[in-house]
Amino acid sequence: MTLCLYNTLSGRVEPFIPINPPDVTMYVCGVTVYDDCHMGHARAYVAFDLLKRVLTQCGYRVKHIQNFTDIDDKIIDRAQAQGESTTALTQRYIAAYHRDMGALGIIPAEAYPKATDYMPQMIDAIARLIATGGAYHINGTVYFRVGGCATYGELSNKDVSQLQNGARVEVDPSKAHPMDFVLWKPSKVGEPSWDSPWGPGRPGWHTECVAMVHATLGEHIDIHGGGADLVFPHHENELAQAKCLSHAPFANVWVHNGFIMVNDQKMSKSVGNFFTLRDVFSRYEPAVLRYFLLKTHYRAPISYSTETIDDAHAAYTRLASVLDRQDYDAAIPASKQGAFEARKAAFWQALYADLNVSVAIEQLFGVYDLIHAHGCGVSVLRELGQAIGLFDDESGQVPTVIRQLAADRIVARRAKAYERADQLRWAIGLGGYDLEDTRDGGYHVHKRHERCLMCDCRVESAVTVDADAGGDMDGIVGQETCIGCGFVWMVTLGFWRHMSAKSDAEKREQCRSVLVEGVVMGGFFYKTPQWLNAASAVYAKPGSHRLFYLNNNRIVGVNTQEV
RNA sequence: GGCGGCAUAGCCAAGUGGUAAGGCAGGGGUCUGCAAAACCCCUAUCCUCAGUUCGAUUCUGAGUGCCGCCUCCA
Structure with missing residues (x-):
């Protein structure tokens, strides 16, 4: 089976043939x-x-390089506005990049070169372009001569004479041709600058990638990629420079991904319709976002909305739920192997066809059905999911206290002590877990994903058992902490059971109606000797607690204390 | 103005010259101490028109609509 990829340069899906197998440079x-x-x-x-994982599956050794542009106008403006150095600013956001992409399960690149670390290489490249006539120097600024590159426009399929020059941006009158672009620009006073044969300044954007590709991977690489918005002018300009610097073809395959759309419009900084990953992670687990992004083919646009990501959330949650079924983790009998193998084969066949993830994910659901049908094979689902980076963060670690509660419940249930069994079910629920009985008399628990009562962000659940637990089980305390606003609420099983509302949903709503009255952040219900009539709530802020005394669900007193 | 892409059920989304995967949501049922889960069943003549063909959602042409690039952008 051969991996096929769509190549922007040829405009076709074609077999991927590495220059020096098994090495692949990307x-x-x-x-x-x-x-x-x-x-x-x-x-x-x-x-x-995903591409890297599939290449690896093909048996290739992928050397993947990805740059950080850490010097440009926007960085300088932002740093000046915030009164800090460009270095401090870029270091912070490089760390943020690694944090967010790590959460998404992105396998790190082999290296992340920074533009500022490749100044000598860029200056050398620009000097060579001038020497060959591919670029020219005017008053401290160096321009690339587009007219000097016969194949200019081949990547983006553009005819230079047909472009609307200056349609949306003013053309610099000193250029020899409107399409010529800046390779080196002089710096203004107070801006970061590097010495060069053309005076102090900094490089234009398009040169860094060429210099870094040459320095880290060589003059001829297998794959060059990025967002579809980079095709023109960025990649076109890179390609033109590379061709003037070397006779090598630069990159064999150009791969570009489609956009995220919001209300049928491209998500972009300038339009302002973008969501940062921090925002999204506060509502959805990174794994859900990864699934959401993965389930649509990489070149197709994805429309982002509450509806589409909730849809993905539901699908992913169902798929992942079976991973908790330790009872289904048995070895697959020989008679069933074929069905699982067929799914695996179809999974890889789909990915090899220009990364057809939709069909690959269909196989995941097929395996899911097989697992339920035959009571085995969880490992196959885990293996295939992990191959595309799903399920990596499924810790599957159920807290000891939850395990104990579940174990106690099954004992009670088998003894037909249903009232106690139900109390234990509630207790497990307070800790953020759901318990399900299985057909054969067993059970399993899985984490429940709740939303904050205050702001609708994700919450982390926990359950604790006081020393006096047992008996009426009032000592079982569930706590939820919002990762968005920091809201904390806590309720004992006794309090929960004696609330007037009937359903859990109504009880939650009742807790909420009490809590919102006082406040903004944080808090928990806790039992008092007379908790039925005068429960107290403690609201927590960093560094202090505030105790809200409640009576008949109304706040009757507040007491702030330092922690 | 130039170039490119897309139009498939309520929503998301594959796919093939021979009458349409999968997911979500919805409806009905089986099972069940409770609660779930699971399982079964149901929901599309694939934007319009013309052409090629024995046969097109799939190929060709025209049209309509939407999007992207031609500014920084993943």
């Missing part, structure tokens, strides 16, 4: 580090992460 354009990463970045790097 350069992916990285981010300009002056802000947090947004959904568009996630989409791009999830796409290339």
Whole structure:
């Protein structure tokens, strides 16, 4: 089976043939580090992460390089506005990039070269371009001569004479031709600058990638990639420079990913319709976002909305739920092997066909059905999912206290002590877990994903058992902490059971109606000797607690205390 | 103005010259101490028109609509 990829340069899907197998060289354009990463970045790097995983599956040794553009106008403006150095600013956002992409399960590149670390190489490249007539120097500025490159426009399929020059941006009158672009620009007073034969200044954007590709991977690489918005002018300009610097073809395959759309419009900084990954992670687990980005083919646009990501959330949650079924983790009998193998084969066949993830994920659901039908094979689902970076963060670690509660419940249930069994079920629920009985009399627990009562962000659940637990089980305390606003609420099983509302949903709503009255952040219910009539709530802020005394669900007193 | 892409059920989304995967949501049922889960069943003449063909959603042409690039952008 041969991997086939769509090549922007040829406009066709073609078999992927490495230059020096089993090595594969891949350069992916990285981010300009002056802000947090947004959904568009996630989409791009999830796409290339998938490509890298599939290449690895093919048996290739992938050397993947991805740059950080850490010097440009936006970075300088942002740093000046915030009164800090460009270095401090870029270091912070490079760290943020690694944090966010790590959460998404992106396999790190082999190296992340920074533009500022390749100044000598860029200056050398520009000097060579001038020497060959591919570029010219006017008053401290160096321009690339587009007219000097016969094949200019081949990547983006553009005819230079047909472009609307200056349609949306003013053309610099000193250029020899409107399409010529800046390779080196002089710096203004107070801006970071590097010495060069053309005076102090800094490089234009398009040169860094060429210099870094040459320095880290060589003059001829297998794959060059990035978002579709980079095709023109960025990659076109890179290609033109590379061709003037070397006779090598630069990159064999150009791979570009599609956009994230919001209300049928491209998500972009300038439009302002973007969501940072931090925002999204506060509501959805990174794994859900990865699934969401993965399930649509990498070149197709993905429309982002609450509806589409909730849809993905539901699908992913169902798929992942079976991973908790330790009872289904048995070895697959020989008679069933064929069905699982067929799914695996179809999975890889789909990915080899220009990364057809939709069909690959269909196989995941097929395996899911097989697992339920035959009571085995969880390992196959885990293996295939992990091959595309899903399920990596499934810790599957159920807290000891939850395990104990579940074990106690099954004892009670078998003894038909249903009232106690139900109390234990509630207790497990308070800790953020759901318990399900299985057909054969067993059970399993899985984490439940709740939303914050205050802001609708994700919450982390925990359950604790006081020393006096047992008996009426009032000592069982569930706690939820919002990762968005920091809201904390806590309720004992006794309190929960004696609330007037009937359903859990109504009880939650009742807790909420009490809590919102006082406040903004944080808090928990806790039992008092007379908790039925006068429960107290403690609201927590960093560094202090505030105790809200409640009576008949109304706040009757407040007491702040230092922690 | 130039170039490119897309139009498939309520929503998301594959795919093939021979009458359409999968997911989500919805409806009905089986099972069940409770609660779930699971399982079964149901929901599309694939934007319009013309052409090629024995046969097109799939190929060709025209049209309509939407999107992207031609500015920084993943």
